[in-house]
Amino acid sequence: MTVVLDASALLAYLQDEPGSEAVEEVLAESVMPSVNWAEVVQKSVAAGVVVDGMREDLAALGLTIAPFCLQEAEMAGQLWLQTRQAGLSWGDRACLSVGMGLNVPLLTCDRLWQTLGLALDVRVIR
Numbered sequence: 001m002t003v004v005l006d007a008s009a010l011l012a013y014l015q016d017e018p019g020s021e022a023v024e025e026v027l028a029e030s031v032m033p034s035v036n037w038a039e040v041v042q043k044s045v046a047a048g049v050v051v052d053g054m055r056e057d058l059a060a061l062g063l064t065i066a067p068f069c070l071q072e073a074e075m076a077g078q079l080w081l082q083t084r085q086a087g088l089s090w091g092d093r094a095c096l097s098v099g100m101g102l103n104v105p106l107l108t109c110d111r112l113w114q115t116l117g118l119a120l121d122v123r124v125i126r
Contacts, residue, residue: 004099005032005063006108007039007091009125014044019109019125026107028062033072035094037065072097079118086112096120 003026010032013023023030032040037055044051055065075097076090083093092110096118099106105121106113113122 002102002104003030004095004102004104004106005030005036006095006106006110007032007036007043008109009107010036010040010058010063011043012109012125014040014049017126022123022125023107027058030062030107031064031066031098031102033068033094033098034065035068035091039091066098068094068098072101075100082118083116086116088112 005023005026009019009023012018013020013027041051041054044054059065072094076093079088079093079096083096088096092113095106095108096113096116099120099122100118105123107123107125109124109126111124114124116122
């Protein structure tokens with residue numbers, strides 16, 4: 001089974017935070033939108049982490065970084081109407097749109113996602 005990872009979930013794994021074990025269990029079958037990968041890289045750089053080789057290391061563990069396509073971009077834009085009250089970021093909506101497009105579970109640390117009423121299996125890791 002494929003699982004979509006939100007940046008918050010992968011960051012929890014990389015930083016060995018609570019919930020990291022849930023990500024480790026599915027990493028070999030996980031996909032992350034390139035939009036959310038950019039967020040992981042940015043937050044890692046901001047924390048002083050050397051990111052050279054990080055993508056390759058995660059790919060060796062099975063993580064797929066997927067290009068963000070036009071259809072997903074349009075869906076993310078349309079999700080704004082349903083999620084604006086919750087204040088979701090562009091990256092959040094990008095991740096949700098990929099999960100909806102693939103119709104697979106999505107792992108995140110953001111509990112708010114479970115209250116959005118979307119037809120999506122959102123799993124909060126902590």
